[in-house]
Amino acid sequence: VSCIETERLLIRTWRLPADADDTAEMFGDPEAMRFIPSGVLSPEGAAAAIARMIERYEADGFGIWPVVLKETKKPIGECGILYIPGTRDVQVAWLFKRSAWGNGFATEAARAVLDYAFSEIGLTRIYALIDRENRASIAIAHRLCMAFDRIVRVGRRDLMRYVLTRPDTA
């Protein structure tokens, strides 16, 4: 991507160090990070995580990108697609600052990312892996019209797998 634009948001490539500073609070928030496998990250850990996201984008041609609020030009979260580790299946992922929750931003970003993945990258099937207790993310999957598929074991966690098939191939 150079940029994906929605009504209220821009999804663009990472800009360091500014984006790391602007997202450090989110990566350090236990509530936002509750269902993220890494758990909370220090500012250094967050910068390293961003560096890995940039590397993955360069290697795979897609990745997780910062989501910027057009109004303030500041990142309010991240959203994108990545391979499910050890597979060639692709999942969509989202994580937003707590101060940004409750505005429909995650759904707006994820919808644009899914459109991009289908139309620009040419994927035909995208998954979301969601903890059963992560009600806010389950609600997003439903708003995106993703269908519950089955429970999958990832590491030591049982996750709900949701799937969306490219509209013209469904």
Ligand SMILES: CC(C)(COP(=O)(O)OP(=O)(O)OC[C@H]1O[C@@H](n2cnc3c(N)ncnc32)[C@H](O)[C@@H]1OP(=O)(O)O)[C@@H](O)C(=O)NCCC(=O)NCCS
């Ligand atoms: C998952 C997460 C992104 C959800 O955030 P969210 O703000 O609830 O999700 P959305 O962007 O879809 O917003 C929906 C909410 O905004 C409200 N809303 C307000 N204005 C809106 C608008 N213009 N359009 C749509 N929804 C709007 C909706 O009513 C809904 O609120 P409700 O949950 O009280 O019904 C957030 O909880 C998060 O970052 N969690 C931690 C990370 C995480 O667990 N990631 C997933 C791992 S699988």
